[in-house]
Amino acid sequence: MKQQLKKMILSAVADELEQVEIALNQNLTPYLELVQKIAGHILFSGGKRLRPLLMILCARMCGYKSESLIHYSTMFEYLHVATLLHDDVIDQADMRRGKKAAHHVFGAAETVLTGDYLLAKSLAIAGETGKMAIIQLAAKITEEMAQGELLQMVHQRNPNLTEQDYLKIVQSKTAVLMQASCESGAILADASPDILKSVSIYGKNVGTAFQIADDILDYTAETKILGKQIGADLREGKLTLPVIYTLQKANTTEQSFIEKMIQNEHFSHTDFEKLLEIMATYNSIGFCMSQAEAYVDKARNALKTIPETSEHQLLYHIADFVVARDY
Amino acid sequence: MKQQLKKMILSAVADELEQVEIALNQNLTPYLELVQKIAGHILFSGGKRLRPLLMILCARMCGYKSESLIHYSTMFEYLHVATLLHDDVIDQADMRRGKKAAHHVFGAAETVLTGDYLLAKSLAIAGETGKMAIIQLAAKITEEMAQGELLQMVHQRNPNLTEQDYLKIVQSKTAVLMQASCESGAILADASPDILKSVSIYGKNVGTAFQIADDILDYTAETKILGKQIGADLREGKLTLPVIYTLQKANTTEQSFIEKMIQNEHFSHTDFEKLLEIMATYNSIGFCMSQAEAYVDKARNALKTIPETSEHQLLYHIADFVVARDY
Numbered sequence: 001m002k003q004q005l006k007k008m009i010l011s012a013v014a015d016e017l018e019q020v021e022i023a024l025n026q027n028l029t030p031y032l033e034l035v036q037k038i039a040g041h042i043l044f045s046g047g048k049r050l051r052p053l054l055m056i057l058c059a060r061m062c063g064y065k066s067e068s069l070i071h072y073s074t075m076f077e078y079l080h081v082a083t084l085l086h087d088d089v090i091d092q093a094d095m096r097r098g099k100k101a102a103h104h105v106f107g108a109a110e111t112v113l114t115g116d117y118l119l120a121k122s123l124a125i126a127g128e129t130g131k132m133a134i135i136q137l138a139a140k141i142t143e144e145m146a147q148g149e150l151l152q153m154v155h156q157r158n159p160n161l162t163e164q165d166y167l168k169i170v171q172s173k174t175a176v177l178m179q180a181s182c183e184s185g186a187i188l189a190d191a192s193p194d195i196l197k198s199v200s201i202y203g204k205n206v207g208t209a210f211q212i213a214d215d216i217l218d219y220t221a222e223t224k225i226l227g228k229q230i231g232a233d234l235r236e237g238k239l240t241l242p243v244i245y246t247l248q249k250a251n252t253t254e255q256s257f258i259e260k261m262i263q264n265e266h267f268s269h270t271d272f273e274k275l276l277e278i279m280a281t282y283n284s285i286g287f288c289m290s291q292a293e294a295y296v297d298k299a300r301n302a303l304k305t306i307p308e309t310s311e312h313q314l315l316y317h318i319a320d321f322v323v324a325r326d327y
Numbered sequence: 328m329k330q331q332l333k334k335m336i337l338s339a340v341a342d343e344l345e346q347v348e349i350a351l352n353q354n355l356t357p358y359l360e361l362v363q364k365i366a367g368h369i370l371f372s373g374g375k376r377l378r379p380l381l382m383i384l385c386a387r388m389c390g391y392k393s394e395s396l397i398h399y400s401t402m403f404e405y406l407h408v409a410t411l412l413h414d415d416v417i418d419q420a421d422m423r424r425g426k427k428a429a430h431h432v433f434g435a436a437e438t439v440l441t442g443d444y445l446l447a448k449s450l451a452i453a454g455e456t457g458k459m460a461i462i463q464l465a466a467k468i469t470e471e472m473a474q475g476e477l478l479q480m481v482h483q484r485n486p487n488l489t490e491q492d493y494l495k496i497v498q499s500k501t502a503v504l505m506q507a508s509c510e511s512g513a514i515l516a517d518a519s520p521d522i523l524k525s526v527s528i529y530g531k532n533v534g535t536a537f538q539i540a541d542d543i544l545d546y547t548a549e550t551k552i553l554g555k556q557i558g559a560d561l562r563e564g565k566l567t568l569p570v571i572y573t574l575q576k577a578n579t580t581e582q583s584f585i586e587k588m589i590q591n592e593h594f595s596h597t598d599f600e601k602l603l604e605i606m607a608t609y610n611s612i613g614f615c616m617s618q619a620e621a622y623v624d625k626a627r628n629a630l631k632t633i634p635e636t637s638e639h640q641l642l643y644h645i646a647d648f649v650v651a652r653d654y
Contacts, residue, residue: 030470030474031474032474032477032478032481034477034481035473035474035477086439086440086443089436089439090435090436090439090440108417109416109417109480110477110480112413112416112417112439113413113417113473113474113476113477113480114473114477115443116413116442116443116446116469116472116473117469117470117473117474119443119446119447119469120446120466120467120469120470120473121466121470123450123462123465123466123469124463124466124467124470126462126466127459127462127463127466128463130459132454132457135450135453135454135462136451136454136455138450139447139448139450139451139453139454140447140451142443142444142446142447142450143357143444143447143448143451145443146362146440146441146443146444146447147357147358147359147362147440147444149440150359150361150362150437150440150441151359153436153437153440154359154361
């Protein structure tokens with residue numbers, strides 16, 4: 001089922017994905033070879049190109065025809081990768097997409113600066129669209145994402161993090177970028193305010209569902225498929241929905257066990273197994289999946305107000321895919 | 328003489344400086360208090376506000392009258408401070424403007440993210456100008472500055488760094504920002520291509536002179552006035568004009584002494600004194616000052632093609648000031 005959905009989406013957008021890949025390569029024109037190397041290390045390591053795809057499909061769904069679309073859509077992949085580079089330095093992450101994180105290969109300083117370069121590149125492409133609303137949006141979400149990441153840091157190893165705090169972080173860190181990718185597509189097409197609003201709701205909810213699914217994978221995926229060790233979030237002191245929900249449901253003994261794990265980045269494999277058992281008791285993963293699916297429903301509902309096109313159908317399936325994926 | 332020049336400039340632009348200070352405070356509206364704190368730590372620690380001033384004076388010289396000018400001019404101070412925050416993390420600098428560097432007070436990750444926030448803020452304000460050329464310029468120089476800093480890193484502790492390499496770094500790291508501040512002022516005023524070109528040459532050369540003067544101060548200033556230890560550049564492995572020139576002139580024994588210092592971040596105070604003596608033998612500081620002054624001349628000459636106004640006079644004096652300052 002998952003595999004079928006993935007295959008279907010990938011075959012429908014194969015041309016676009018290929019063009020995005022070429023554009024990502026061509027637009028990356030630093031004068032320093034080192035920047036090319038560091039940016040390439042993560043840019044061409046199997047990203048899903050979800051953000052460019054969202055922009056492309058939303059733009060076409062709203063009637064945008066220009067061939068510059070592929071070029072413009074790279075801005076959101078550059079911005080995404082810029083934040084990944086900075087986040088990996090900040091989290092001192094070991095791996096990303098099955099490879100050593102860039103800062104371990106090239107150094108933290110070099111990685112931060114390449115992130116800055118990509119961030120600027122993204123805003124330069126926003127400028128090329130000639131649409132002031134897209135430029136403002138790109139700048140605004142960059143401010144928002146930096147603060148979202150900081151908010152997450154402020155709450156590191158805080159066992160009292162609420163579901164509401166968590167959603168605020170998800171919103172700032174992840175959802176705004178997908179929302180902006182979708183909105184920018186609609187803005188390019190000069191969509192009506194009503195359609196822009198629907199596209200925006202779609203993007204925000206797909207983004208939220210995506211991050212919840214991502215956070216679930218940190219407790220369920222196989223390391224090989226995930227491209228990093230499972231349980232990495234908890235080791236880094238990042239509390240996500242599976243743990244927040246489990247803490248709410250757990251009895252006092254379980255709570256104190258989990259709270260100790262939250263404070264200890266070197267918890268044992270046995271402890272992690274035990275945590276997974278407690279999660280199973282309360283069906284925490286099931287709860288989180290149902291939450292993610294509720295956001296998918298909201299996303300799909302938002303599309304209902306927009307006349308049906310082939311892109312429309314694909315956006316429907318992408319909403320399903322973000323929670324059905326295993327990587 | 329120096330003090331008089333400084334006093335004269337400061338009294339002529341006292342109103343503008345006060346308004347810039349207020350705008351810098353008002354425009355800084357993160358939702359996280361921590362961002363406000365970290366940004367404020369460096370933003371309000373006695374910066375010269377040279378970049379906003381250049382934009383304001385160039386805009387007015389070219390006939391721009393809108394009151395939004397002060398607001399717009401903050402974009403270059405935010406961008407400047409964003410790069411300072413990232414540079415301090417990258418250089419692992421101890422002090423900045425007489426205070427502990429932000430990353431020592433707030434942490435490296437927090438400082439990187441606040442830099443990202445300010446970078447985005449700067450580009451958001453560029454967007455508010457409604458001038459596509461300013462937006463493109465801001466994005467382009469941000470790419471350039473990130474690469475300039477990387478280029479400097481690549482050449483860290485490289486005793487074969489040439490004067491040309493050095494000037495390329497100065498250009499990318501520092502001059503482009505002052506050049507863009509000046510150009511943006513002219514763009515706001517819809518200046519003719521000829522005038523824009525002159526303003527651009529002025530900015531580029533003032534920026535180059537400024538950085539050479541800055542690099543001289545690292546060998547001549549008093550720590551208390553400089554706000555950081557002298558010799559810090561060399562300890563960090565940054566070769567600047569005074570050392571590059573001295574290496575060119577020095578005999579083999581002196582060269583090998585200096586090259587050893589370049590490789591050793593823990594060189595002694597006695598070694599540093601000896602280096603200053605070698606520099607004195609070849610009048611290295613005198614040579615660097617004459618280079619800086621040549622850039623000042625180029626900057627002043629560029630202004631000659633522009634009709635004289637009161638701002639014109641001030642820009643003349645600012646060009647002198649950047650090499651005459653002692654901090």
